[in-house]
Amino acid sequence: MSENNLLSPNSAPHSDVEAIKRRTNYLRGSLAETLEDVITGSIPEDDNRLMKFHGSYMQDDRDLRNERNKQKLEPAYQFMLRVRAAGGVITSDQWLMMDRVAQKYANGTIRLTTRQSFQLHGVIKWNLKTTIAEVNDAMLSTLAACGDVNRNVMCNPNPYQSEIHTEVYEWARRVSDHLDPRTRAYHEIWLDGEKVVDSQDNAVEQEPIYGPVYLPRKFKIGMAVPPSNDVDVFSQDLGFIAIIEEGRLKGFNISVGGGMGMTHGDPETYPQISQVIGFCLPEQIVDVAEKTVMIQRDYGDRSVRKHARFKYTIDDRGIDWFINELHDRLGWKLEEARAYHFDHNGDRYGWVKGSNGKWHFTLFVENGRIKDTDSYPLMTGLREIAKVHSGDFRLTANQNLIIGNVSSQKKKKIEELIKEHGLSDGLYHSALRRNSMACVSFPTCGMAMAESERYLPTLLDKIEPMLEEVGLREEEIVIRMTGCPNGCARPMLAEIAFIGKAPGKYNMYLGGGFAGNRLNKLYKENIGEAEILKSLEPIVTQYAKERWEGEHFGDFVIRAGYVKEVRSGQDFHS
Numbered sequence: 001m002s003e004n005n006l007l008s009p010n011s012a013p014h015s016d017v018e019a020i021k022r023r024t025n026y027l028r029g030s031l032a033e034t035l036e037d038v039i040t041g042s043i044p045e046d047d048n049r050l051m052k053f054h055g056s057y058m059q060d061d062r063d064l065r066n067e068r069n070k071q072k073l074e075p076a077y078q079f080m081l082r083v084r085a086a087g088g089v090i091t092s093d094q095w096l097m098m099d100r101v102a103q104k105y106a107n108g109t110i111r112l113t114t115r116q117s118f119q120l121h122g123v124i125k126w127n128l129k130t131t132i133a134e135v136n137d138a139m140l141s142t143l144a145a146c147g148d149v150n151r152n153v154m155c156n157p158n159p160y161q162s163e164i165h166t167e168v169y170e171w172a173r174r175v176s177d178h179l180d181p182r183t184r185a186y187h188e189i190w191l192d193g194e195k196v197v198d199s200q201d202n203a204v205e206q207e208p209i210y211g212p213v214y215l216p217r218k219f220k221i222g223m224a225v226p227p228s229n230d231v232d233v234f235s236q237d238l239g240f241i242a243i244i245e246e247g248r249l250k251g252f253n254i255s256v257g258g259g260m261g262m263t264h265g266d267p268e269t270y271p272q273i274s275q276v277i278g279f280c281l282p283e284q285i286v287d288v289a290e291k292t293v294m295i296q297r298d299y300g301d302r303s304v305r306k307h308a309r310f311k312y313t314i315d316d317r318g319i320d321w322f323i324n325e326l327h328d329r330l331g332w333k334l335e336e337a338r339a340y341h342f343d344h345n346g347d348r349y350g351w352v353k354g355s356n357g358k359w360h361f362t363l364f365v366e367n368g369r370i371k372d373t374d375s376y377p378l379m380t381g382l383r384e385i386a387k388v389h390s391g392d393f394r395l396t397a398n399q400n401l402i403i404g405n406v407s408s409q410k411k412k413k414i415e416e417l418i419k420e421h422g423l424s425d426g427l428y429h430s431a432l433r434r435n436s437m438a439c440v441s442f443p444t445c446g447m448a449m450a451e452s453e454r455y456l457p458t459l460l461d462k463i464e465p466m467l468e469e470v471g472l473r474e475e476e477i478v479i480r481m482t483g484c485p486n487g488c489a490r491p492m493l494a495e496i497a498f499i500g501k502a503p504g505k506y507n508m509y510l511g512g513g514f515a516g517n518r519l520n521k522l523y524k525e526n527i528g529e530a531e532i533l534k535s536l537e538p539i540v541t542q543y544a545k546e547r548w549e550g551e552h553f554g555d556f557v558i559r560a561g562y563v564k565e566v567r568s569g570q571d572f573h574s
Contacts, residue, residue: 014302020049021148021213026183027053035189041077041125053149053214054186055082055142056128059121063443079128080444081106081120082145083135086176087155087169087223088116088395089404090140092386095393097138099383102370105131110379112368114437114489115152115220116395117145121444132190143186148215150179150293154222154231156242157394157402159360160352164225167249168242171282172223175289179221181214182207209290209297216300216308219293220259222397223252229342231397232490232516234258234273237310238292240285241276243338251281253337254288256322257314260487262572263306264501271492271519272311272569277323278334291329295322311569345493345516346435346476347400350425358391359406361414364426367438367453368399381421388413399437430464431476433457437490441483441500448483450500456481459498459529466537470544477553478514481506492519492572495554496536504528508535511563514552519572521563 023029029050034043043051048058060075068075083098090098098118102110107122123131132142145152155172158165187193207214222231223240233239239255258274280288299317301307314322327333349362365378372379382401386393391405406414417423426434439445441452459481467473480494491497491509493516498506505526512520524535543556551559558565566572 015305017049017148017305018213018216018302020046024050025185026207026212027181027185028183028189031185032189035125035129038126040074042074043125051079051146053144053147053181054190055084055132055145056080056123057146057446059444059446061122061443062448077125078121078444079123079125081123081128081131081135081142082113083118083120083140083142084145084152084176085117085140085395086153087172088157088397089155089169090393090395092389092391092393094138094140095386096383097134097140099379099386101131101134108371110370111440112365112370112395112399112401114368114397114399114439116154116397117152118395119440121440129190136191141186144179144181146218148217148219149181149210150176150215150219150221150289152176153179154220154236154397156223156225156228156230157396157404158225158228159354159362159394159402159404160348161225161244162354162356162358162405164242164244164247164249167282168223168225171240171252171285175221175286178286179209179289179293181210209293211297213302215293215297216302217305217310219296219310221289224342226340227343229345229516230347232345232493234517235260235271235487235490235493236274237296238289239274241340243279243340249282250338251279252285253279253340254285254334256292257311257319259309259311260490260492261309262485262487262492264485264507266306267573269306270569270572271487272315273493273517273519274311275314275319276337277319277326279336279338280334284332287330288326288334291326294329295325299325315569342515342517344476344514345398345478347396347398349400349427349434354405356405357408358404359408359411360394361403361406361418362396362425363401363403364424364429364434365400366433366457367436369453370401376424377421378423381417381423384421385414385417388417398435430460430467431474432464432467432479433460435476435478436460437480437494439482439484439486439488445483447486448500450483450503450506452481452483452489452500456498459532462529462533463536466533466540470541472540472544475553476514478512490516494520495552495557498532501526506532508532509563510539510554510557511565512554514554518554519566519569520554521566521572523563 064076105127106120111119153172153176221238222236224233225242235258240252255274255276262269394402438452438456441448478494479496480491481498483500493512497509508524509520510523
């Protein structure tokens with residue numbers, strides 16, 4: 001299909017965002033001119049839409065919004081900048097670069113995301129270009145970290161299967177590189193690259209995969225290595241499940257159609273878990289990824305953005321339609337899916353020796369926030385480790401950090417620095433806290449309806465005594481919180497989840513699968529802390545007394561009748 005005929009086959013009118021994308025001339029728009037405007041710290045809405053493709057969202061400090069309004073000042077505009085690292089693997093030099101730009105241009109903290117990326121908060125408009133240039137100088141990028149394109153490709157860090165991880169990570173990197181936008185706009189605007197033009201001074205450009213209007217919505221890919229489903233592969237638009245036989249990577253099972261986002265009160269929007277459709281060899285996955293993205297490019301809903309994710313394309317047309325379309329474009333057929341098993345979706349904390357003889361230390365980072373406090377110099381400690389560490393750092397899908405590939409010679413020094421700065425492997429926390437995640441939410445996220453990152457630790461302080469009293473402190477239970485239903489911390493897969501509805505009010509969900517293989521179900525709507533605790537206590541008490549051997553909390557609440565099992569996204573609201 002030609003670039004000029006890439007809009008969806010349906011005849012419905014296209015959304016305003018589609019028109020904006022077409023006007024931007026392959027992601028250029030008026031960004032270059034906007035950045036020169038010193039009158040305001042904000043940017044026009046069209047350019048704000050465009051900024052996402054370049055890895056940034058304009059935000060404002062909502063804690064200051066009312067006060068600044070009273071003073072007749074414009075909001076405290078700032079930008080969140082997201083930095084991609086395929087599979088979450090970076091070098092020590094790259095870590096030190098992130099530390100430096102966070103201190104110099106952002107709010108002095110680094111946020112590890114649930115997609116194994118970095119986020120910097122509080123970057124002002126005047127510092128955006130310099131910050132992005134320094135990121136690129138360190139061989140990282142913000143391009144396509146947001147926007148209607150393929151996002152950061154996730155990959156299981158699996159330090160205890162080092163050779164397998166290395167092989168899977170390499171395929172994740174290849175898929176990521178192949179699906180990068182080809183436009184030179186990013187280099188022109190942020191890196192002072194030369195613009196290539198034709199005789200009419202129009203940009204000479206071609207996007208062989210995306211076309212001039214890119215995708216209808218964002219697209220997410222993850223690669224899991226059983227038995228760990230830490231990337232929550234069934235939440236991805238496209239998932240690759242590594243099939244390991246006799247210690248060797250044989251290929252990947254392919255899953256399609258996952259996605260977490262929804263809208264409160266709109267039953268036409270829902271989370272969905274993906275379906276496994278077949279198996280392919282390692283060398284075939286780039287082709288599978290490209291053709292899958294192109295199918296979504298051509299058939300995704302471009303008229304209603306809430307209905308534009310890949311999960312709706314598949315649900316509307318059917319999985320058999322998609323498989324046939326994929327086979328037609330590939331020119332070959334997938335094999336039958338092969339056997340696999342997931343038993344958890346969390347991280348292994350502390351020191352682990354990989355099969356390559358190197359050591360790996362998984363650090364617990366509550367809600368992914370790297371910062372120093374008076375009692376916990378986390379950021380300083382990691383900076384000092386990066387100065388001497390010759391291995392890598394790995395961002396996990398659970399917002400934690402692995403100090404990876406530590407040689408036996410360097411292990412003692414790293415251990416000394418860990419001890420000196422009191423860095424935590426999380427073992428003195430409850431198992432519930434170690435299995436918790438929260439999105440950023442207030443004060444910077446424009447979609448936030450309720451607190452998340454700043455509130456979940458406080459709520460856990462009040463839930464933990466309840467668990468200790470009935471002997472469940474070390475029981476692994478997955479708990480997640482988000483400030484809105486966009487799903488950034490993948491709460492719809494948690495055994496216990498809270499999704500914000502209004503300040504101090506949350507919808508409470510129960511019954512997700514411990515291994516990330518089942519959606520949860522609404523249990524109580526629009527409740528505050530007192531009712532959350534009152535609701536949880538009898539359930540936790542009954543679970544402690546009546547659970548079967550090895551029975552996870554999410555399975556128990558279904559068996560005990562607190563919620564019904566959700567078998568597909570369409571059942572989520574019923």
